[in-house]
Amino acid sequence: MWSFFHRLASPKHFYRFADRLIPWLGWSTLITFIIGLYLGLIVAPTDYQQGESYRIIYIHVPAAWMSMFVYVVMAIAGGIGLIWKMKMADIIASSAAPLGAAFTILALVTGSLWGKPMWGTWWIWDARLTSELILLFLYLGFIALQSAIEDRRTAANACAILALVGVVNIPIIHYSVEWWNTLHQGPTVTRFGKSAMATSMLIPLLTMFLAFKLYFATTLLMRARVEILERERDTTWMKNMIMGSDE
Amino acid sequence: MRLLPKHPKRRKRLALIVLMIAGIGSAVALAAVALRQNINLFYSPSQILAGDAPRNHLFRIGGLVEKGSLKRNSNNLEIHFEVTDTVNKVPVIYTGILPDLFREGQGVVAQGKLGADGVFVASTVLAKHDENYMPPEAAQAISDAQKLKLQSTMTGN
Numbered sequence: 001m002w003s004f005f006h007r008l009a010s011p012k013h014f015y016r017f018a019d020r021l022i023p024w025l026g027w028s029t030l031i032t033f034i035i036g037l038y039l040g041l042i043v044a045p046t047d048y049q050q051g052e053s054y055r056i057i058y059i060h061v062p063a064a065w066m067s068m069f070v071y072v073v074m075a076i077a078g079g080i081g082l083i084w085k086m087k088m089a090d091i092i093a094s095s096a097a098p099l100g101a102a103f104t105i106l107a108l109v110t111g112s113l114w115g116k117p118m119w120g121t122w123w124i125w126d127a128r129l130t131s132e133l134i135l136l137f138l139y140l141g142f143i144a145l146q147s148a149i150e151d152r153r154t155a156a157n158a159c160a161i162l163a164l165v166g167v168v169n170i171p172i173i174h175y176s177v178e179w180w181n182t183l184h185q186g187p188t189v190t191r192f193g194k195s196a197m198a199t200s201m202l203i204p205l206l207t208m209f210l211a212f213k214l215y216f217a218t219t220l221l222m223r224a225r226v227e228i229l230e231r232e233r234d235t236t237w238m239k240n241m242i243m244g245s246d247e
Numbered sequence: 248m249r250l251l252p253k254h255p256k257r258r259k260r261l262a263l264i265v266l267m268i269a270g271i272g273s274a275v276a277l278a279a280v281a282l283r284q285n286i287n288l289f290y291s292p293s294q295i296l297a298g299d300a301p302r303n304h305l306f307r308i309g310g311l312v313e314k315g316s317l318k319r320n321s322n323n324l325e326i327h328f329e330v331t332d333t334v335n336k337v338p339v340i341y342t343g344i345l346p347d348l349f350r351e352g353q354g355v356v357a358q359g360k361l362g363a364d365g366v367f368v369a370s371t372v373l374a375k376h377d378e379n380y381m382p383p384e385a386a387q388a389i390s391d392a393q394k395l396k397l398q399s400t401m402t403g404n
Contacts (some may be wrong), residue, residue, distance in 0.1 A: 005261050045382030049348060054380060081261045082254055120346030120373045125335040164264060168275050179279070180286045181309060190376040197380040 005011040009088050011228045012237045018221040025218040032211035041094045047201075058204060061189075062212040064107035066136060068170050070100030070216060072099035076143070077161030088224075090156040093163060093230070094146055095223035099216060101139035108132060119183060127176035128184035131169060136168040152231070289356050292335040300361060305306040308337060308367055309375065317351050330355060330367070335360075341369040348374035 007013040040058035045053040074096045081089035110120045111129070123129065142159050149155035172179075177186045189195040195202060232238045252258050279286065289309030290300040308330055312393050315376045316329035316336075324343055328351075338397055340404075349355060354375030366404045 005374070016385070045384075047380055048383040048386035049350075049353075049379075053270075053347075057380075079264055082264060083257050089315070090345055117348060118348050118374060119377055120349075120371070124288070127286050161267075164268060165271055167268065169270050172275070172279075182285070182288050183373060185376045186378045188380060196378045198382055198385055201380050202383065 009086050011232050012090070012235075013088060014088055014091075015225060015228045016243075018225045020223050022218060022225075025214055025221065029214040029218050032207060032214055036204060036207035036211045039207055044201050044204045050118060053114065053117060056110050058208045060107060060110040060114065061205060062209045063110065064104045064132070065209060066216060067107050067132070068098060068106040068173060068211050069213075070096050070103060071135060071138070071163075071170060072167065074100060075163040078163040081156055082160045082164075085128060087231075090152075090160070091224050091227045092220070093156075093159065095220055095227055097139055097142045098148070099219055099223070101136060101143065103212075103216075104132065104139060105135040106138065111118070124183050126182035126184055128173065128182050129178040131173040131176050134169055135166075135173060138162070138169065140165075252335070291332040292330055293332055293335040295337055295361065295367075296335050297399055303360065305358060305360060305370075307356055307358045308339070308369075309354070310337075312351050312353060312355050314351045330354075330357065337367050338365070338371075339367045339369050341372050343372070346374040348376055350374075353377070 005060075036058065036127045041055055044055070046052055077089045077093035077096065080086055081093060108129075115124075116122050142162055145162055146155050146159050149158060156242060175185055176182060187198050189202065189205070197205070229238070251351035252261060256300050273312075284299075289307035292308065292310055294300060295308060310332045313331045317397075318327040318337075320326070322337055326341045326343075326345065327338065328341075329338050331382075339355065341359075348364075349372065354377060355368065356373045356375050357369035358371045358373075401402040
């Protein structure tokens with residue numbers, strides 16, 4: 001098992017691994033999305049307070065969870081890259097950044113669309129919304145820093161440090177609604193203890209969460225594959241693979 | 248233990264990263280504690296009555312809309328209600344359109360100024376949603392059960 005991870009650290013093996021996994025992940029993403037959207041938009045009952053409008057949580061909440069999850073993935077990859085000087089770690093971190101930024105934008109936009117009719121405002125500078133916006137800037141900063149530094153090694157190190165510094169923001173986002181009083185409501189779904197949501201509404205939410213996770217895994221591998229192609233274009237294994245004389 | 252790097256150079260880098268995150272984490276924590284009240288979005292009625300809220304300045308009040316306190320003016324959009332934190336209450340006056348979720352017994356955040364008479368004159372009113380999601384039938388069942396419980400305790404006395 002340990003040697004499996006060691007092999008994955010080499011771009012060549014990772015490329016093959018991604019190639020084999022992507023179709024499976026892609027199809028399961030599509031199927032889970034269809035089931036999740038059907039359950040969420042059609043099967044789940046209306047809410048006693050918000051009526052049909054609450055259904056935006058089936059996009060908003062998974063997107064917000066993923067925005068934090070992807071950042072942690074990025075920071076861990078950055079840390080591994082700094083300590084072990086591993087090429088693949090840098091590839092994973094830089095492939096994850098735009099995906100995380102997209103999830104963050106999706107969470108902010110859907111939240112804003114919901115906020116206008118429900119709260120009465122598109123935006124408010126409360127702790128939850130502000131810390132989520134900072135998360136978006138961290139992602140954008142990561143992407144900008146990477147494209148600003150020409151040397152791959154230097155860029156990878158600088159970006160990894162930025163990602164690790166920004167990780168402080170993740171617990172702040174998560175606990176902001178408990179540490180400070182905010183307009184954003186408290187957590188509905190908690191890992192421990194009963195969640196404040198009817199089961200008939202919770203199951204579609206968890207299905208959508210799984211769909212978002214699968215989507216992330218699929219697109220991360222696809223992006224990593226492209227990165228490998230670009231970075232390893234001068235290597236012999238790449239030439240052999242493209243010429244079809246591999247194995 | 249295999250997770251920890253064996254190479255001394257890598258160990259040093261790991262230690263540096265842990266130190267960096269711990270340092271930044273504590274710096275941010277100290278800043279957050281120092282700015283505690285500034286980060287809070289609103290003052291509760293108890294804080295306002297204790298004199299914590301700024302006088303003659305815009306600030307936000309937050310709490311629940313007291314049940315039975317909502318009064319509408321039939322001629323214009325003027326609305327009177329009380330905001331409570333279940334201990335203290337502050338009367339609020341507001342002219343305008345209320346958000347969908349504004350309801351008695353539900354959370355509210357209003358921005359405005361506290362008048363000398365102790366009435367909060369709001370310029371904006373926002374509804375604060377709670378974290379409960381359930382179908383209408385479930386909500387009905389809960390309120391029925393609560394009524395039943397109330398009745399049984401009353402007959403029990």
